[in-house]
Amino acid sequence: MSGPVIESLGIEGAWAVTPRQFGDDRGVFLESFRGDLLEPHVGHRLDVVQTNLSVSAAGVLRGLHYADIPPSQAKYVTCVSGAVLDVLVDIRVGSPTFGRSASVLLDDVDRRAVYVAEGLGHAFMSLAGGSAVMYLCSAPYAPGREHGVNPLDPELGIDWPSADRDGRPITPILSDKDRDAPTLSEARDAGLLPDYQAAQGFYASLRPNPDPK
Template identity: 65%
Template structure:
């Protein structure tokens, strides 16, 4: 299993080792020791989610108040999604930038997003099945969003599905109504980089 930190600090692409034989494939998509070595602290598992999406479904950009925030370890068990991380930490040198990882049932990669980062994905195939390990439970009062098609962020979303057919983007009503990055910044919704850094350092101190 290998970890590669993305262009947005605090996010990693994780590539597992797959073991195949005539029966199929086996892999460990999460390992505690390599995770702690990469991030400096263990992953506290409070909730595990599963979503199934038709081709063209776009979910996000979602984030949570920090503290406590919600870190996510995400993989795609079936199908394919372009998974995107956005730096929403006010005061971060990479504020407003994004990076992406293709999660699919071929390479079976995962992505880890630490607290304070925005998360979104676009399904590239019908019945794409995404699994999330979350560090905190869902709490509606501290969950927020930024519009995934905000031109200021400028995410280069794919326009074709994995089979080459055109994608017709579908957003939930909640995501469609989400503010732009500028609007979220002006309203004070976004996490502060200093608060996020303090929170993550607290996790690392506790691990030591």
């Protein structure tokens, strides 16, 4: 069986994974996660310690979320039903791609997934009613270490959809917490964002043969 197609999203630690699907008159089979094949790209095996599932109405916008390093929380995200526009943002202060975003359509057609490294911001907008998103996480949820940036911050320059996948108009539906989150500049000025060098050190510690430094 052929493995998935794994592509860089132009941001260190961000990958899109498109699985091979095998269908017949009974349905479809695919390997939705192959940690052994993802490892050479990421640099270490994803240690899954928590799995989350969210179900969202069309227009629901969740994020932009991140967690303190260490340990933060790496995520492998896929949409098992429906469709979402998944967005990753480099919010690591000092990164050569700081402020850059990448968008990937996750749906129940291509069944693509994204890998989100620790220290990156993550958000998605549901493009269909009942969109179900599955997350494989490297660390458990820790409320005191979780933060957010307002996903509608103009500085981020994210082009959120104005229509669902059937062409019907939608507008962003945010939680109070996400709506009240600081802008990217406000979070940076407050010292809330991850540091790129600290993230690099943490990534190195996860490799099979970490640098003794």
